[in-house]
Amino acid sequence: MKNIKADYFDGITSNSSLSKLSYNKSSNEFFIKNQEGKSFSWKLEDLQFNRFENLIEIRNEKYSNALLKINNASFADDFYNLMKKNNRVDLHSLLFNLSFIKILGIAIFLFSLLGLSYFYIIPPLAEKSIDFLPESFDNQIGNTLINPIVKHLDINKEKTKYINQFVSKLDLGNSKPLNFKVINSNHVNAFAVPNGEIFIFTAILEKMKDYDELSALIGHEVSHINFRHSTKMLSSNIAGYMLISLMFSDINGIMSVMLDNAHQLNSLSFSRKHEKQADEEGLNILIKNNIDPNGMVNLFELLKNEEKEKFTIKGYELIGPEITSSHPLTQERINNIKDIISKSEYKIEKNKKLKEIFKKLKK
Amino acid sequence: MTIISNNLENNSEQSYNLQFLGSGKEWFKIIIINWLLTVLTLGIYYPWARAKSLRYIYGKTVLNNEHFHFSGTGKEMFRGFVKVLLGYVLLLILIFVISLITPILAIIVLYLVAFLFIPFAIHGSFKYKMSRTSYRGIRFGYRGERKEFILNFIKWLFLSIITLGIYSFWLEMNVRKYTHENIRYGDVEFTNTSDGGDWFIVMLFGYIKTIFSLGIYVFWWQRDIFEYYINNIGMKKGDQIVKCHSTATGGDFFELIMGNLFIIIFSFGLGIAWVDIRTQKFIFDHIKMEGNINFSEISQTEEEYKDAFGEDAMDFFEIEI
Known part of the structure; x- marks a missing residue:
């Protein structure tokens, strides 16, 4: 990931500026260089991201409003994998990557579990529980x-x-x-x-x-x-x-x-x-x-x-x-x-x- | 792709393209994963699930190719949720103790607290949700004053009670006007021109026409309501403005509502995800924005705010705005 084109919103005005983004593997940092030649770095551990197919939005917990926007298919994959490798992708997002059919399977499983406990587990338990009353x-x-x-x-x-x-x-x-x-x-x-x-x-x-x-x-x-x-x-x-x-x-x-x-x-x-x-x-x-x-x-x-x-x-x-x-x-x-x-x-x-x-x- | 539009004239007409890009399939996945994790954690995951849902919905809302963002977290909302729960338990204990002394007083206190709670929750929800919403790196904010709003609300509620509910139309619009007019997006102010009298007429005529058309007018009534909501919303920044208006027709509402019913019934409720998305898309597809505010020239003005009390309170008691 080197010299990737990104739009940078500084969180102070709504204007964006064209920037270049590079990743430093050894220090786990992204270096961002804007049009005017100014540069700064974002640590991987501070990053949060949203992915909309090929579009990645990166935010930094330390500067909650600043935003980097990268629209690049191969970067999107690389970045996602990097975050995943560093445990920066939560369980919900990992599950979200499952196929629709698998999620449908989970839904059906949950429904059956609900039905089963509703008809066969809860009533006898509830009846038994009144012994304590x-x-x-x-x-x-x-x-x-x-x-x-x-x-x-x-x-x-x-x-x-x-x-x-x-x-x-x-x-x-x-x-x-x-x-x-x-x-x-x-x-x-x-x-x-x-x-x-x-x-x-x-x-x-x-x-x-x-x-x-x-x-x-x-x-x-x-x-x-x-x-x-x-x-x-x-x-x-x-x-x-x-x-x-x-x-x-x-x-x-x-x-x-x-x-x-x-x-x-x-x-x-x-x-x-x-x-x-x-x-x-x-x-x-x-x-x-x-x-x-x-x-x-x-x-x-x-x-x-x-x-x-x-x-x-x-x-x-x-x-x-x-x-x-x-x-x-x-x-x-x-x-x-x-x-x-x-x-x-x-x-x-x-x-x-x-x-x-x-x-x-x-x- | 970025459009840097610093050079545009201040008062030149801007074009706005508001879209909702969510898909039923993705939304279904989110609902099911939320469900799974909530069940597995015996409900504790619920605030995180809320955050995931909101982040998806906001993130899929797009104005001129830029996504909105909800930055609230499950942790924040969990704290709010615990607060609400504790407050609720304390209230129940209080009511129980009072009811041992005089049951009538307990009922009065319960109603009083419930009524006071509504403006409290509305205020908190706006404050929290707006502070967690951003667009192009600029935060939204809510400038309403809690005390002022609660006092106003009590006054409006009192008027509604003594007019046997007639004033409730004014109450509804006053709340909308107050909350909307206190929303900021950077240095853009929201405006709302709603008026209780106009609203009363919309509702009264809608009701009468629906009765006389044997219910058929209900879709056009929905159109009128939507139109009233949307057409009164605007924004201003100095002498620049944006006006919103509805492009939905009665026929559009017929298609939306009948389609939604059809999906729900024939999917035994499983199609709810698609209904949500269809509805959301419908709303954004039928809002037209016109004006000359350039959204790439907005400055951050809103301070950070951290309290998720209202957000959960609203959810807990299922109040919809």
Whole structure:
């Protein structure tokens, strides 16, 4: 690299002057000689450069505005190699020299990594991570969710007393105190809140024919609480969002809408999984209490034709895992239950006390 | 190739050729490498990635065959990023503590801080970005006063609130005017002739026409907005001036917007790099500069400035100017 033509901008005015550039290998310096014959040197270790194909722009950290511009194909290559040899090319720029196909390969690899961790690594990790959260956390979320709504609910005090009597006769395998409430409402529904409160609507009680159906409903809702489904859902949602935002922090509007929707779809399937688990664990509760497990099937059959609209209380969308609405009772769920019952061993004992209380609840 | 134009007459008409030379392919490479390094470093690389992106975009912006340059570094922006993060954490703690005492007060404080933060971030971003931008070895600079700008902003915001948002059109243009008029390129001053009233009319008529044309006018509305932005920007140096004006038509915007949508949808979002570049090219291709400032006769006037607070603050809260 000797006597290379360069445009020199001195950083004081925007005018450029024609200069000659030579490299001294032994001292690792560039010597620059301008038109007027003045010369100076730039040390290699102070140099920064931009390359636009054959055009090289060289700047000096010591004189941040001065600029040398060289438009010369062979110089561009030589200079780049020199800088590379002296570790003056950063990793980003080295990667930038990879072919487009290789970069596309990296992109596909990253996407697969993201997909893999999003669907297979994050959810189980997130579910496991809630073991570190005390149960009081569930109570706190439950309270935050239900407190603004609860004053709009019309609680039936008498039936609430009966339902708590009913529940006291059952072994629900619960690790925290449960608090059942009956709500006067013509919506056929019930839902569980992570703080241990379970709301059952009068309309659903009216539909039921026997206490095994009520036990099935209670078993289902209690299982949501026992298995901390709301907290798992929250944890996996947050983890998923964190992953997405880490991966796509620089993404624009349209992409983020697409990702949001994908995320919601995924959490919907996650909650389907929870519904299935609540069905199965609810069934176990029936069997453990010697109640006819077919009560679950009967319950689902009678709910199957219920309206599937999402319903709200005074503008609040119903929270917590519910028995209908967002997760319609599919034939698949009913078949799954039937299948498990046919494979299980169980004995049924008529329970007069439960029957008695159930009758009072139906009144 | 250099054109040394010392001999030209001071007031002779200059020709300006503004171009954006970026390519979708290269930009895609930058995005993916940024992504890779950010993921591998669990996000720490992010400020360096920002610096790489900005350097590419600036470097590919060319006026009369000379490239612009962004000299900001990842290290600077990392420092700014850490500051913003610390500030954010402190704020959250403060809000939490206040909310234990009176929740209402916590909300008020949160809004207050958020509103105050916007002008603070705008100022910082302009100051930092301009100081790191150069062209032909001459730095840009931002001369706005932080205190003055924040006080003005609060006044404009207050007027916007009491007029139920109507004044927000004036607010928007006042911010543009203030920031633009404080930009320097050496001894060249930027000018901005925006006015809230004119802007209000552009937006109002655009809205009405879009409704009555069942949405079709939206592309022409975009043209009007772009035209309003660009046509009000200028530069002056002594008695020399440069005026900018838009050459984009509604049809051009139709082509740009529909094309971008088409690319995004059919590439499942991967074509974003090409959309960015197309848009950038579109902008520079449709700005025409006319005047008599000779950009090879500019003197350095702006001092060096080192603080990347605003730059990251803007990014952190995703404020777009």
